[in-house]
Amino acid sequence: MVDTTGVIVEAVQALLALALAPGLIGFIRWMKARLQNRRGAPVWTPYFELRKLLRKETVVSANASWVFHVAPFVVFGSTVVVSLLVPVLVTPLPFNSVADLFAVVYLLLALFIVMLAETGRLPVDNPATHLELTMIHEAMILEYSGPYLALIEWASWLKLLVFLTLAGNLFVPWGLATSLAPAGLAIAAGTTLVKLVVLAVAVAVLETRVAKLRLFRVPELLAVSFVLGLLAVTSSFAMR
Amino acid sequence: MPLVFSQVAVLGSSGVLLCGIILLWRRGVPAYISAFAWQSIVLAALTAAVGYFCDDPQLYWVAGLLFAIKGLAIPRLLRKVARRFERVVEPPPYVNTATSLVVSGLLILLAYAAARPLQAIADAPTRGGMPLAMGLLFVSLFIIVSRRKAITQVIGFLMLENAIALLAVLGTYGVPLIVELGVFLDALMGFLVMQIFLYEIHDTFSTLDAGALNRLKH
Numbered sequence: 001m002v003d004t005t006g007v008i009v010e011a012v013q014a015l016l017a018l019a020l021a022p023g024l025i026g027f028i029r030w031m032k033a034r035l036q037n038r039r040g041a042p043v044w045t046p047y048f049e050l051r052k053l054l055r056k057e058t059v060v061s062a063n064a065s066w067v068f069h070v071a072p073f074v075v076f077g078s079t080v081v082v083s084l085l086v087p088v089l090v091t092p093l094p095f096n097s098v099a100d101l102f103a104v105v106y107l108l109l110a111l112f113i114v115m116l117a118e119t120g121r122l123p124v125d126n127p128a129t130h131l132e133l134t135m136i137h138e139a140m141i142l143e144y145s146g147p148y149l150a151l152i153e154w155a156s157w158l159k160l161l162v163f164l165t166l167a168g169n170l171f172v173p174w175g176l177a178t179s180l181a182p183a184g185l186a187i188a189a190g191t192t193l194v195k196l197v198v199l200a201v202a203v204a205v206l207e208t209r210v211a212k213l214r215l216f217r218v219p220e221l222l223a224v225s226f227v228l229g230l231l232a233v234t235s236s237f238a239m240r
Numbered sequence: 241m242p243l244v245f246s247q248v249a250v251l252g253s254s255g256v257l258l259c260g261i262i263l264l265w266r267r268g269v270p271a272y273i274s275a276f277a278w279q280s281i282v283l284a285a286l287t288a289a290v291g292y293f294c295d296d297p298q299l300y301w302v303a304g305l306l307f308a309i310k311g312l313a314i315p316r317l318l319r320k321v322a323r324r325f326e327r328v329v330e331p332p333p334y335v336n337t338a339t340s341l342v343v344s345g346l347l348i349l350l351a352y353a354a355a356r357p358l359q360a361i362a363d364a365p366t367r368g369g370m371p372l373a374m375g376l377l378f379v380s381l382f383i384i385v386s387r388r389k390a391i392t393q394v395i396g397f398l399m400l401e402n403a404i405a406l407l408a409v410l411g412t413y414g415v416p417l418i419v420e421l422g423v424f425l426d427a428l429m430g431f432l433v434m435q436i437f438l439y440e441i442h443d444t445f446s447t448l449d450a451g452a453l454n455r456l457k458h
Binding site for chain 2: 235
C-alpha cells in the first residue's frame with residue numbers, strides 16, 4: 001500500500017536536504033575561517049554562488065562529447081535519489097540506542113574516513129585549492145562552467161550532507177522519528193540539525209588540524225578504513 | 241549492570257587494539273611512541289573500570305602503576321632515546337603499510353577464531369574483549385617481525401606486554417598485585433636492557449636496522 005503522506009515526507013526530506021546542503025558547506029567554511037583567525041565569508045555565501053552560477057552561460061569545448069552535457073544531470077540526479085533513500089528525519093524501524101557499542105566505534109571511524117575520502121575533504125583532497133597537484137574533486141570539474149558547474153557543486157555539497165546525516169543518524173539515532181506524527185518530525189528536524197552542526201564542527205576542526213596526505217598514502221588510509229570495517233563485521237558476527 | 245560492564249570492557253579493548261593498528265599506519269618513531277602511550281593510558285582506564293565493576297581496590301593500584309610506568313615513564317624514556325637517534329633514517333619496513341594493515345586485519349580475524357573456545361568456557365562479562373586482546377598480541381608480534389628499526393621493535397615488544405596485561409585483566413580480572421609488580425619491573429628492566437642494545441647496535445653499525453645484525457655471522 002502506498003502511503004501518500006509517506007511519499008510527501010520523503011519528498012520534503014529530499015528538498016530539505018537540497019536546501020540545507022549549501023548552508024552546511026558555508027557553515028564548514030565559516031567555521032574553518034574562524035578557527036584560522038579569519039573573519040570568514042557569511043554562512044549563506046554558497047547560496048549566492050549557486051545563483052550566480054545558474055545565471056551564467058555555459059562554455060563548452062568544441063570537442064566535448066554528449067557525455068559532457070549529460071554528466072552534470074546524472075551526478076545531480078543520482079545524488080538527489082540517494083538523499084531520498086537516507087533516513088534524514090524518519091526511519092521505518094526504531095534503532096536500538098546502544099546496540100553494539102564496540103562494533104559502532106569501528107564502523108563510525110571507518111565511515112568517517114570513507115566520508116572524508118568520498119567527499120574530497122582534507123586529509124585526502126583539499127577542497128579550497130585550485131592547484132593541480134592537490135586537486136581531485138577540482139580536476140573533475142575543471143572544464144565545467146555556468147549551470148553545469150552549479151549542478152555538480154550542489155551535488156557534491158549534497159553528498160557531504162548525506163554522508164554526515166547518515167553518520168549522525170546511524171550512530172546517534174536519538175530523536176529520529178519512527179512515525180509520521182508532526183511533533184516527532186519537528187523534533188527529528190531539530191536533532192538532525194544539531195547533529196549536522198556537531199559533525200560539521202568536527203570536520204572543520206579536523207581540516208584545520210591535519211595537512212593533506214601525500215597521494216601515495218591515501219590508499220593506506222583507506223586500508224585503515226577497510227580493516228576497521230572488517231573488524232566491525234567480525235565482531236558483530238562473533239558476538240551473536 | 242553486567243551488560244554495561246561487558247560493553248565497557250569491549251569498548252576499552254577496542255581502544256587498546258585501535259592504538260596498535262594506528263601504530264601500523266603512522267610513520268616515524270615519535271608517532272609510534274605516542275600511540276603506545278595512548279594505548280597504555282586506555283589500558284589503565286580499562287583496568288580501573290574493571291576494578292570499579294568488580295569492586296576490587298587492588299586493580300586501582302594496578303591502573304595507577306600502568307598509567308605512571310607505561311603511560312608516562314616509558315614513553316618519556318623512549319622519547320629520550322628517539323631524540324638521540326633522530327638523524328638515523330628508518331629503513332622501510334619489510335612489509336608495506338597497506339599490506340601490513342590488511343595482514344593485521346586477517347590476524348585479528350584469526351584471533352577471533354582462536355579465541356572461540358576460550359570464549360565458550362569463560363562466563364565473565366568481559367569475555368567479549370578476549371579476541372581483541374589476542375588480536376593485539378598477534379598484531380604486536382607482527383610489528384616486531386615486520387619492522388627493521390630496533391627501536392620500533394622495542395615498541396612492538398612493549399605493545400605485546402600491554403596485550404598480555406589486557407588479556408590478564410579481561411580473563412581473570414587482573415592477577416594479584418605482587419605478580420603485576422613483578423611484571424612491571426620485568427618490563428622496565430627489559431626495556432632498559434633493550435635500550436643498551438639499541439646503543440650498541442647503533443655504535444657498531446651506525447644504523448638501527450636490526451637486519452644489520454646478520455652481518456655478525458662469519
